[in-house]
Amino acid sequence: MSTRDPNKRLGQDAIANKGWLVANKWLLLRRVSQLGILALFMVGSWFGVWIIKGNLTSSLVLGVVPLTDPYAFLQMLATGFLPAKTAIIGALIVALFYLLIGGRVFCSWVCPVNMITDAAAWTRRRFNIKSNHAPSANTRYWFMVGTFVASALTGTLAMEWVNPVSIAHRGLFFGMGAGLWFLAALFIYDSFVATRGWCGHLCPMGAFYSLLGKAALLRVAAPRRDACDDCMDCFGICPEPQVIRPALKKAGQDSPVILDSRCTTCGRCIDVCGKQVFRLTHRFDQRSSS
Amino acid sequence: MNAEKPAERTRSPEKTTVSPGRRKFLSGMAGAAGGGCLMAMGVGIYSRQASALPALALRPPGALPEPEFLAACTRCGLCVRDCPPGILKLAAPGNLIPTGTPYFTARTGPCVMCENIPCIKNCPTGALDPKLTDINDARMGLAVLIDQETCIAFLGLRCEACYNICPVAIKTDNDITHRAISLEKRHNPRSDRHAMLLPTVHSEYCTGCGLCEKACILKESAIRVLPPKLAQGKGDGHYLKGWEEREKHGRSLIGDQLELPVRGLENKPLGDVRVYDEPPSNTDPADTHGSDPEDKQ
Numbered sequence: 001m002s003t004r005d006p007n008k009r010l011g012q013d014a015i016a017n018k019g020w021l022v023a024n025k026w027l028l029l030r031r032v033s034q035l036g037i038l039a040l041f042m043v044g045s046w047f048g049v050w051i052i053k054g055n056l057t058s059s060l061v062l063g064v065v066p067l068t069d070p071y072a073f074l075q076m077l078a079t080g081f082l083p084a085k086t087a088i089i090g091a092l093i094v095a096l097f098y099l100l101i102g103g104r105v106f107c108s109w110v111c112p113v114n115m116i117t118d119a120a121a122w123t124r125r126r127f128n129i130k131s132n133h134a135p136s137a138n139t140r141y142w143f144m145v146g147t148f149v150a151s152a153l154t155g156t157l158a159m160e161w162v163n164p165v166s167i168a169h170r171g172l173f174f175g176m177g178a179g180l181w182f183l184a185a186l187f188i189y190d191s192f193v194a195t196r197g198w199c200g201h202l203c204p205m206g207a208f209y210s211l212l213g214k215a216a217l218l219r220v221a222a223p224r225r226d227a228c229d230d231c232m233d234c235f236g237i238c239p240e241p242q243v244i245r246p247a248l249k250k251a252g253q254d255s256p257v258i259l260d261s262r263c264t265t266c267g268r269c270i271d272v273c274g275k276q277v278f279r280l281t282h283r284f285d286q287r288s289s290s
Numbered sequence: 291m292n293a294e295k296p297a298e299r300t301r302s303p304e305k306t307t308v309s310p311g312r313r314k315f316l317s318g319m320a321g322a323a324g325g326g327c328l329m330a331m332g333v334g335i336y337s338r339q340a341s342a343l344p345a346l347a348l349r350p351p352g353a354l355p356e357p358e359f360l361a362a363c364t365r366c367g368l369c370v371r372d373c374p375p376g377i378l379k380l381a382a383p384g385n386l387i388p389t390g391t392p393y394f395t396a397r398t399g400p401c402v403m404c405e406n407i408p409c410i411k412n413c414p415t416g417a418l419d420p421k422l423t424d425i426n427d428a429r430m431g432l433a434v435l436i437d438q439e440t441c442i443a444f445l446g447l448r449c450e451a452c453y454n455i456c457p458v459a460i461k462t463d464n465d466i467t468h469r470a471i472s473l474e475k476r477h478n479p480r481s482d483r484h485a486m487l488l489p490t491v492h493s494e495y496c497t498g499c500g501l502c503e504k505a506c507i508l509k510e511s512a513i514r515v516l517p518p519k520l521a522q523g524k525g526d527g528h529y530l531k532g533w534e535e536r537e538k539h540g541r542s543l544i545g546d547q548l549e550l551p552v553r554g555l556e557n558k559p560l561g562d563v564r565v566y567d568e569p570p571s572n573t574d575p576a577d578t579h580g581s582d583p584e585d586k587q
Contacts, residue, residue, distance in 0.1 A: 044371070058366030058414045066414055072364050076415065079361035084416035087364070138322035139329070146330020154338040156360040158330075161337040161389045166365065170380060170390055174367050177382025202329070 010125065010236045013274025026267030026280075033109045041173055056110070056169040057160070058090060066090035070098075071208040072166075075159060078151040095212060103213025107199060107206050108239075108266035112168045116183055117199045120190030121239070134194035137201045137242075137262075141211075144204035164198070165205055196239050199264075210261045219283050220265055221257040222248045226289045227275040234269035234278070244269060248277070256288040257281070344386050345516055347393040348500060350378055351401060351428035352410045352418040362417035365390030369409040369418060375402050378409060396500025396515045401430060403457050403499050426458060431498030431515040432522060433471070433491045441512035443488050446478050450487065452502035452513050458495050470495040471502060489513065493522065 014023040021028075041059075044050040053060045058068045068090030076083055098106055108114055123129070150158035160166055164186055167179040190197045199206055222228070225248050234248070235241045243260035246253045253259065270278040308316075343349075343356055350369050353359050369392050370378040377399030381387035394401060403425045410418040422428060433452075438444045450473060458470035473487040489502075491513075500515045535543045555562075 050371070053371050053412075054366040054368045058364040058368065060368060060412055060414075068364065068414055076361065076364070081358065081361040081415075083362060084414065084420070087414040087416075090414055135325050136318050136322035138319065139325040142323045142326025143329045144326075146327050147333060150330050150334030150337065154334050154341070155357055156337050156341060156388075157364070158333050158337040160365055161340060162333055166390065167383055170365060170367065171382065174370065174380040174390075175382040178384025179382060182383060204330075 010233050011272035011274075013231060013233070014272050017274045018276075023271055026271050030109055030266060031115075034112065034115060037110055038112065038169075038172065041169075045173060055166070055173060056112075057166055058087065065093070067094050069205075070095040070212070071205050072157055072160060074148060074208075075151040075157040078148040079155050079157065080152070098209060098212050099215070100217055101213075102216035102218045102263075102265045103209035103211065103261060104206060104264040105213070105216075105218065106209045107203075108264035111165055111205075112172070113164050113183070113186070113203075114199065116168070116187050117190050117196065117239075120187050121196060123191045124195060125236075129192060131192060132195045134197050134201050140202050140204055140207035143202060144207040147204050159204060163205060165203075200239055200262075214261045215283075216261070217283050218265060219257050219259065219281060219285075220263060220267065220269060220278055221255075221281045221285055221288075222277050223256050223279060223281075223285070223287050224275065224277045224289050225249075225256055228277050229275060231274065233272040233274070237268045237272045239264060239266065239268075255286060257283060257285060259283070341388055342386075343388065343393075343517070345520055346395060346397075346514075347381075347387045348396060348401075348430045348498060348515060350392055350394070350409045350418055351403075351407055351425060351430055351497070352420070352422035353430070354417055354419060359417055360388060360391070362415045363391050364415055364417075365392075366414065367392070368412040368414065372408045372412055374404055374408060375399070377401060394500070396431075396503040397511055398504070400500030400504045400515075401428075401497075402501070403428070403497065426495075426497060428497045428499075429518065431500070432493055432518045433496050433498065433500075433502050433513055433515050434521045435489055435491060435513045436516075437512040440508055440510075441489070442507070443473075443486060446480060446484060446486055448487060449507060450489070451505045451507050452489050455501045455505040457499065457501060458497060470497070493518075 011023055017023075040052045041055065044053055050060075051062060052067075053063075054067075056069060057072045058066070060066055066086045066089055068087045070091045073083070073087060073091035076087070147159040162182070164183060167176075168183055171177070171179040171183075186198055190199075194201065222244075228248060234244055238244055240260070240262045243258050243263040245251045246260065247256050247258045265280070267280060270280065341360055349356070349359060350373075354362055365380060367380050370380055377394045378392050379394065380390055380392055383389050387393050405425060407422065407425050407428075410420055410422060413420070435441060435452075442449045453468060453471045453473050456468055456471040458468075460467040460469065470492055472490050472492065474490045476486045476488055478484040478486045498515045498518075502513050503511045503515050506513050530543070532542065532544075
């Protein structure tokens with residue numbers, strides 16, 4: 001129907017049709033989730049009430065439930081060290097959760113680096129930065145395998161030395177040090193060098209969680225895809241734009257569900273769509289207007 | 291891609307059988323593989339190079355030997371959270387200590403050796419070994435009286451700060467037996483009539499908690515907790531200590547020894563090595579004590 005007006009901001013139609021709050025619903029919920037999880041770790045050190053203690057790599061909820069990042073756990077196994085039961089149980093709990101809910105739900109709802117790279121993506125849009133030297137999006141999978149090999153060869157959790165996710169989260173609670181420069185470099189890389197460079201192309205942790213969520217139940221779908229007016233707002237905002245087309249345009253699939261496991265289930269497409277094409281649903285929801 | 295093959299052959303059968311689509315796919319794959327592997331290599335090399343633990347950074351009690359520890363520690367900080375005096379820290383990036391791993395510095399914050407060892411309790415992986423149940427069995431390092439030139443006990447003064455603070459001791463209501471640091475009485479050759487009480491560390495008892503290093507009254511501590519590897523030698527095992535063997539076997543292994551008298555020390559009890567030109571007079575000891583030998587002439 002309409003082609004995209006270059007002066008129009010992303011999601012303008014959605015705000016006009018739904019109101020600002022609804023047009024930012026999922027974004028706001030995600031920020032509440034991300035900051036809320038940080039706050040849960042924080043209240044312990046501020047008030048001595050430990051709801052969750054530790055950091056994203058390993059933690060203890062209410063002094064009872066252990067949680068361990070399965071990616072770090074696999075690095076540990078790669079070194080040849082078999083950890084104690086607690087870590088095994090913790091890794092199983094986390095792996096099972098993301099297996100069902102959607103691996104990359106971690107990326108958009110939990111990971112603190114998401115706020116940095118979202119800020120970089122916003123900077124790109126705001127200042128209309130077009131330069132893009134992004135590496136292949138498959139680099140992350142090779143990198144991920146490489147980190148396991150590196151762990152096996154060096155006998156340490158190799159990626160944990162430089163993993164920006166761990167550096168950011170650990171830094172907030174245990175001292176940032178030079179990690180701040182590292183995260184600043186990440187922001188600059190995503191802002192000026194490569195669109196969604198880290199999260200969408202390089203992050204081995206995201207790659208791991210995407211593989212973990214291959215068969216996840218919670219998915220975004222485009223049930224009202226016939227209402228799509230090709231405004232391209234969803235493609236413009238999506239951190240993994242290639243995942244939308246199969247569901248929205250029936251490219252290679254009939255199902256309206258976004259099945260690509262690289263989708264982070266961030267829900268921004270739902271937000272910015274003025275025609276309310278998208279909704280959050282489950283994997284087997286085949287309802288579709290076309 | 292197979293469908294493209296026949297068309298490709300008719301166009302240039304002798305030149306190539308790789309379609310542009312496949313070429314793009316392969317080069318993209320090679321780029322991803324090359325880039326990914328290169329990054330992983332960088333990470334591997336960096337993590338290996340940055341794995342050295344500086345000598346003054348000590349691991350919490352029960353930490354596995356360093357190479358194993360680096361494989362086992364997830365860097366979650368639960369030990370840091372559970373440390374009652376709060377001396378444990380996680381190394382920040384840019385610090386010379388392996389990033390994210392827990393450590394403490396004896397001089398600024400020594401381990402107070404909690405009896406229930408809370409730092410080990412919640413370690414999810416066993417990087418801090420739960421088999422350590424008696425804190426006195428911890429070996430975080432080994433205290434070494436490293437500088438005899440500045441230690442004031444070696445200068446002939448009484449200090450005993452490190453000796454008194456050492457927690458590895460058996461305490462009863464009215465007595466205390468220090469085990470990891472003892473004061474060894476030595477003759478002071480400078481005054482020739484005083485004793486020096488020298489702090490001496492015993493490796494079989496020292497836990498490496500670092501309280502002595504913290505307590506040292508000097509500007510820079512003369513006693514320091516070092517990794518045992520830096521602090522200790524190791525014999526080949528073929529040196530037998532005669533006095534130990536004699537104890538073990540009830541006799542000397544090489545038969546009875548002829549004890550020759552030492553001239554000047556005849557009739558002296560063992561250990562009394564004072565040599566007198568004349569037999570000691572019966573003057574008041576307070577009189578001679580502290581006065582210069584030359585005064586007598």
